[in-house]
Amino acid sequence: MATAESAAKVCVVCGANVAGKLRVKDAAGRYMCAGECQQKAEAQARARAQAREQAKLQPPPPPKKGPVVKSSSSPGDGNLLGDLISNSPMVGAVACTACGNPMPNGAVVCTRCGFNSQTGKNLKTAVIREKEKKEPKVKPLKYSNRYATSDVGTPFWKIFLIETVILCAIACVPLVGAEGFMIGMVVIGLASLVGWIGGTVAAFRNDQTLWGVCGVGIIVPFVGLFAWIGFLIYNILFNEEKNSRALFLASLIAEVVFGIMIALAVALGRQFVLFGHNIGGP
Numbered sequence: 001m002a003t004a005e006s007a008a009k010v011c012v013v014c015g016a017n018v019a020g021k022l023r024v025k026d027a028a029g030r031y032m033c034a035g036e037c038q039q040k041a042e043a044q045a046r047a048r049a050q051a052r053e054q055a056k057l058q059p060p061p062p063p064k065k066g067p068v069v070k071s072s073s074s075p076g077d078g079n080l081l082g083d084l085i086s087n088s089p090m091v092g093a094v095a096c097t098a099c100g101n102p103m104p105n106g107a108v109v110c111t112r113c114g115f116n117s118q119t120g121k122n123l124k125t126a127v128i129r130e131k132e133k134k135e136p137k138v139k140p141l142k143y144s145n146r147y148a149t150s151d152v153g154t155p156f157w158k159i160f161l162i163e164t165v166i167l168c169a170i171a172c173v174p175l176v177g178a179e180g181f182m183i184g185m186v187v188i189g190l191a192s193l194v195g196w197i198g199g200t201v202a203a204f205r206n207d208q209t210l211w212g213v214c215g216v217g218i219i220v221p222f223v224g225l226f227a228w229i230g231f232l233i234y235n236i237l238f239n240e241e242k243n244s245r246a247l248f249l250a251s252l253i254a255e256v257v258f259g260i261m262i263a264l265a266v267a268l269g270r271q272f273v274l275f276g277h278n279i280g281g282p
Contacts, residue, residue, distance in 0.1 A: 013037035047098040047113075054100035098122065160246035167191055167254030174258070174265045181262070181270075188258055191251040198244030199235050206240060 009019040012030045014037050022034040032041055093102040098115035109115070114122045170187045173180030200215030202208075211234035217227030232252075239245040 011037050013041055044098075047115075051095070051097055051100050054095070154242075156242040156246060159242055160250055163191075163246055163250035164253055167250050168257045171254045171258035172261050174261045174270070175268075177270065181265075184258055184261075188251060188254050191247060192255065195244060195248030195251050196231075198241070199231065199239055199248050202239060202241040202244050203234065208234070208238065211238060 009017060009023065009031050011018050011023070011033045012026075013032050016033060018031050018033055023031050024034050024038050025031060026041060032038055093104055095101070096103050096110040096113065096115055097117065099110060099113040101110055101112035103110055103117075108118050110117075116122070167188060170184050173184045196215065196218065200212055203212035203215060211231065214227045214230035214234060218224050218231060220227065235245050235248045239248075
């Protein structure tokens, strides 16, 4: 019995076996697939109902007339309009059984709904649209600064390397004597001052206010050390102006080398005078 029942459950639209699948029944108790087949059946039912309603509204056909005897008169005798009407393809037009649209005599496909009177199916058309070409997005610069690290010109690492070599060479002059000590202190001090001022101005100019406050806070008592640490982090990671960044970091390295050279000179017996105090000597 299960086999007979399964064999009877056949979709009336596509002919597939709907046993064990999602299915529905129409008013006559016939099975059909739930979804696309159900929608097709409902659309056909609506089309047939619409055609019946339009057929009721159409006027009754005119009474049949006797055979028309064509006149053998030449063109221009007043029958030109009749000839045009008799030659029109819409003479003897029939209504589409799906939508009721008048179709020329002998036409198979309705130009309104696409119904094919021979196959009993509606033709489907697909509209193919060309894909719009997407223009490549231009990534804006993080900072509108012509001295930024990413801009054209001499790369940051070259500037940093050149300045580091020069300042470290000057930092070694304390080994020469007291004159070399003063020269190194003045040059490295000026380089550090210019690097600090340039980095602070760059932070405010590039809307990095927090880092700019750190730069100014270096000269504030009690918070100077913490501000200097923050300003150092800014110049290592976030300063986008390559000139001030390179000079600040190069002068920082030169200061360390300068201190090492002073300690080495003192160990060798050199004596320096700093603000009236003697450094080193016997």
